[in-house]
Amino acid sequence: MNTFWRTFKVAAWLGWEMDSNWTEPWLFMVYSVVKPVAGAFILVLMYTVFAFIGNRPDPAAFSYMYVGNSFFIFVGSVLFGTFQVIQSDREWYQTIRYVYISPISYYVYIVGRAVSKVGVAAFAVAITLAFGVAFLGVQIHLTVDAVPLFAASMLLGLAVLLAIGICLGGISFLTAKHTHGLAEGIPGLFYVFCGVLFPLSILPSWGQAIGKAIPLTYWFDITRRLLAPTLGVDSTLAGYSDLTIMALLVVSSVAFFGLSLLIFKTGEYFARKAGKIDMTTSY
Amino acid sequence: MKPATVRRTDLRYRIGLNLRAVVGRSYPRIVGANREPSWIFFEALLPLLGIAAYVFIYQSFGARSFAAAAGNTTAQAVISANTNALIASVVLGGTMVAFWLNVLWSMASQLYWEKEIGNLQLYMMAPMNRMALLGGMAVGGMVMTSMRAVSTLVAGILVFGVIFQVADPLTLLAVFFAALIALYGLGMMFASLYLLWGREAWNLSALMEEPIFFSSGFYFPVGGLFRVPGWGPIIAIIGSFVPATFGLDALRQLTLGSTAFGGQLWIFDVKTELYILVFMAVLFLILARYSLRYLETLAKREGKLTSRHQ
Numbered sequence: 001m002n003t004f005w006r007t008f009k010v011a012a013w014l015g016w017e018m019d020s021n022w023t024e025p026w027l028f029m030v031y032s033v034v035k036p037v038a039g040a041f042i043l044v045l046m047y048t049v050f051a052f053i054g055n056r057p058d059p060a061a062f063s064y065m066y067v068g069n070s071f072f073i074f075v076g077s078v079l080f081g082t083f084q085v086i087q088s089d090r091e092w093y094q095t096i097r098y099v100y101i102s103p104i105s106y107y108v109y110i111v112g113r114a115v116s117k118v119g120v121a122a123f124a125v126a127i128t129l130a131f132g133v134a135f136l137g138v139q140i141h142l143t144v145d146a147v148p149l150f151a152a153s154m155l156l157g158l159a160v161l162l163a164i165g166i167c168l169g170g171i172s173f174l175t176a177k178h179t180h181g182l183a184e185g186i187p188g189l190f191y192v193f194c195g196v197l198f199p200l201s202i203l204p205s206w207g208q209a210i211g212k213a214i215p216l217t218y219w220f221d222i223t224r225r226l227l228a229p230t231l232g233v234d235s236t237l238a239g240y241s242d243l244t245i246m247a248l249l250v251v252s253s254v255a256f257f258g259l260s261l262l263i264f265k266t267g268e269y270f271a272r273k274a275g276k277i278d279m280t281t282s283y
Numbered sequence: 284m285k286p287a288t289v290r291r292t293d294l295r296y297r298i299g300l301n302l303r304a305v306v307g308r309s310y311p312r313i314v315g316a317n318r319e320p321s322w323i324f325f326e327a328l329l330p331l332l333g334i335a336a337y338v339f340i341y342q343s344f345g346a347r348s349f350a351a352a353a354g355n356t357t358a359q360a361v362i363s364a365n366t367n368a369l370i371a372s373v374v375l376g377g378t379m380v381a382f383w384l385n386v387l388w389s390m391a392s393q394l395y396w397e398k399e400i401g402n403l404q405l406y407m408m409a410p411m412n413r414m415a416l417l418g419g420m421a422v423g424g425m426v427m428t429s430m431r432a433v434s435t436l437v438a439g440i441l442v443f444g445v446i447f448q449v450a451d452p453l454t455l456l457a458v459f460f461a462a463l464i465a466l467y468g469l470g471m472m473f474a475s476l477y478l479l480w481g482r483e484a485w486n487l488s489a490l491m492e493e494p495i496f497f498s499s500g501f502y503f504p505v506g507g508l509f510r511v512p513g514w515g516p517i518i519a520i521i522g523s524f525v526p527a528t529f530g531l532d533a534l535r536q537l538t539l540g541s542t543a544f545g546g547q548l549w550i551f552d553v554k555t556e557l558y559i560l561v562f563m564a565v566l567f568l569i570l571a572r573y574s575l576r577y578l579e580t581l582a583k584r585e586g587k588l589t590s591r592h593q
Binding site for chain 1: 325328329330331332333335336337339340341342343344345346347348351352365369399482483486489490492493494496497498500501502503504507508510511544545547548
């Protein structure tokens with residue numbers, strides 16, 4: 001246990017240094033905030049244009065979209081922060097062989113490396129939400145009673161995200177490149193099917209079925225329920241109580257943790273067998 | 284002069300050499316990429332999901348407005364037409380996103396990657412002009428990215444039922460290619476900057492995704508920014524330095540009709556935007572040539588030309 005904790009701590013520090021020490025701290029903060037805020041502004045302008053050309057303003061739909069998009073920052077950052085570790089250590093820095101043969105858990109090392117991205121993403125989410133509330137009229141009403149449930153749902157959601165990221169990491173043991181495609185594509189999958197920006201009812205029935213099978217859909221829904229309970233937009237998950245959703249998240253995080261171990265170990269086994277652990281492909 | 288020197292200064296030889304360099308550098312992107320078909324799934328099909336999300340946002344807004352206007356068929360017809368035009372704007376923006384990402388990651392930061400993997404010194408020693416090298420990367424990148432751009436367009440038409448009305452195909456082609464040349468010219472100019480930088484390059488490219496999608500109006504008509512009082516026009520003017528802004532505005536006018544959105548969301552007319560794009564294309568190519576030469580010298584002087592992992 002002590003080794004796991006030490007590995008996690010050092011990997012987290014390493015991840016933070018790699019992410020941030022290329023520039024001054026203030027510039028790093030600017031970089032970390034500008035990208036997600038600009039992403040939110042794309043949605044602001046989409047809404048503005050829609051309202052401008054003669055259609056009626058719809059502040060509830062806007063708040064629904066804005067809150068969902070703010071929390072989606074976690075998805076991109078955590079997934080990319082997790083599955084790019086193997087690619088970057090192997091192809092770019094070419095240090096994977098040294099880390100891999102050291103007496104640590106490589107799984108824990110990857111989780112540690114991703115933690116700095118979780119921290120930066122949390123900062124960006126907070127700034128985006130605060131900006132939305134202060135300047136764009138986003139409707140957020142988090143009550144004190146809801147805080148423990150909100151904190152628990154955040155922990156479970158992040159655990160699911162980390163597990164999914166490690167599943168992808170396990171696959172990346174065997175793939176030559178595609179980091180960019182995966183970085184865009186997998187979050188894109190969740191962006192479309194998890195009701196992040198629009199209610200699931202907009203999707204065709206097969207799309208709704210996919211959405212309801214992904215635990216992140218429930219995470220986005222409960223986050224929005226707790227943060228913005230007065231929106232009145234039907235997310236099609238009204239039949240699920242808060243506790244049911246929390247139970248679903250607990251089961252999902254345990255299931256995805258098991259799946260991540262399985263995929264990671266399988267990917268690692270085949271990569272070792274094929275001699276691909278430290279391959280460089282000059283991507 | 285020695286025969287070898289005479290040969291090197293012969294114009295025909297130099298043109299041939301540089302054309303061979305263009306072909307040689309574009310070869311891995313056009314032919315090499317097709318040797319690993321999995322990239323079509325990862326690079327062309329998966330990213331469509333992100334664009335689909337933006338399409339569904341407009342559909343969601345449209346559905347709620349349509350329901351709110353129940354009983355008023357005229358208003359519902361207007362809402363349907365506007366929603367289709369906005370979805371078409373997203374689809375066109377999605378095709379341009381493919382090229383912009385290619386400019387950022389496979390053009391601008393390419394020399395940085397080459398430095399990281401140790402190819403840059405080989406390029407520097409080779410006798411061709413560096414612009415031929417960048418030209419080859421641009422040609423290869425355009426061809427390779429066309430796959431993603433075409434799949435976005437096809438998905439827009441077949442899956443989302445977008446209707447385009449092209450009245451002037453020649454002008455459309457002229458705008459498209461002028462925008463592409465200007466974009467890749469900008470990428471060439473950036474490439475020289477990246478000769479000097481290390482990890483800043485990666486982070487700068489990452490920073491030029493969403494902020495540029497926003498300021499250049501990739502997912503909404505950029506004229507919308509001019510309707511936001513105060514900061515909107517400033518952002519739009521800054522975004523106009525990226526050729527995609529005028530390119531997309533003109534392409535949307537040519538495919539949706541200049542009367543779409545009540546004709547209120549366009550920056551200039553198509554002809555003016557085409558002239559601006561041609562001017563940008565020439566300007567960026569010239570600037571790229573000079574900045575490449577200057578920054579190569581600077582990188583050599585500071586000892587950063589072959590430094591890795593910094």
